[in-house]
Amino acid sequence: MASYKLMVKDVIKQADILLEVVDARFPDETRNLEVERDVKRSGKPLIIVLSKCDLVSKETLQKAKSRLSKVAPTVFVSSKERYGTTMLRHKILEIADIQGRNILIGSLGYPNTGKSSVINGVAGKNKAGTSSISGHTKGVQIVKAGSRIVFIDTPGVIPFGDNDEYRQGLLGVKDATHLNDPIGVAMKIIAHICDNNKSVLEEFYNIEIKENNPEKVLELIGLKGNCLKKGGEVDEMRIAIKIINDWQRGKMLI
CATH class of the missing domain: 1.10.1580 (Conserved Hypothetical Protein Ylqf; Chain: A; domain 2)
Structure with missing residues (x-):
């Protein structure tokens, strides 16, 4: 538990923008309020990504987006249908106020919410190979997603509790x-x-x-x-x- 908190803290510190990837079928159950509070305290922008939106009706999706948009800018993505990744890229560039260097995006969420699929969707054909970030916790990787955007991929960064x-x-x-x-x-x-x-x-x-x-x-x-x-x-x-x-x-x- 302590190691994951250190990893999250490190990712928040290094990133310019944080993504919280949640499953569109049950966004409330796959949000992590503690992580959201940590991001808010850092003063850095947060984007909520509703992944696997192809498994949810448009009506359900819009209701979830409307509710979560009160917390942070919200984008829905389907890696399977290759939908929403361009919108997510535009949202990142819109929010980031950074010139002259790459924008570093921290990706956070529970296992199996689709973090890596979202990253791969944004990277598309421009995806570069992954590599470890020097000095970071083992398992954290960087992925170049074309022009200006670099992701910190944290597979399974938020663990489940014993009763989860x-x-x-x-x-x-x-x-x-x-x-x-x-x-x-x-x-x-x-x-x-x-x-x-x-x-x-x-x-x-x-x-x-x-x-x-x-x-x-x-x-x-x-x-x-x-x-x-x-x-x-x-x-x-x-x-x-x-x-x-x-x-x-x-x-x-x-």
């Missing part, structure tokens, strides 16, 4: 078979989707949700998918693993 299994399941850091409580994680995924747009679950699993009760929805999905034990009881573990896999593989657009 839900977030690890959401982000796909752990697959379903390596989670201690797949049923609990699946029900939290169900609750998250129902809170945003329950029709996603209804259409994907061909069910009708009359009550936003994760346990009952899990059972509905199990019955519809014929995930049953002997005697006709829903096999909660098997259907929970399927739901987590469907979510982690980006099959559901919320």
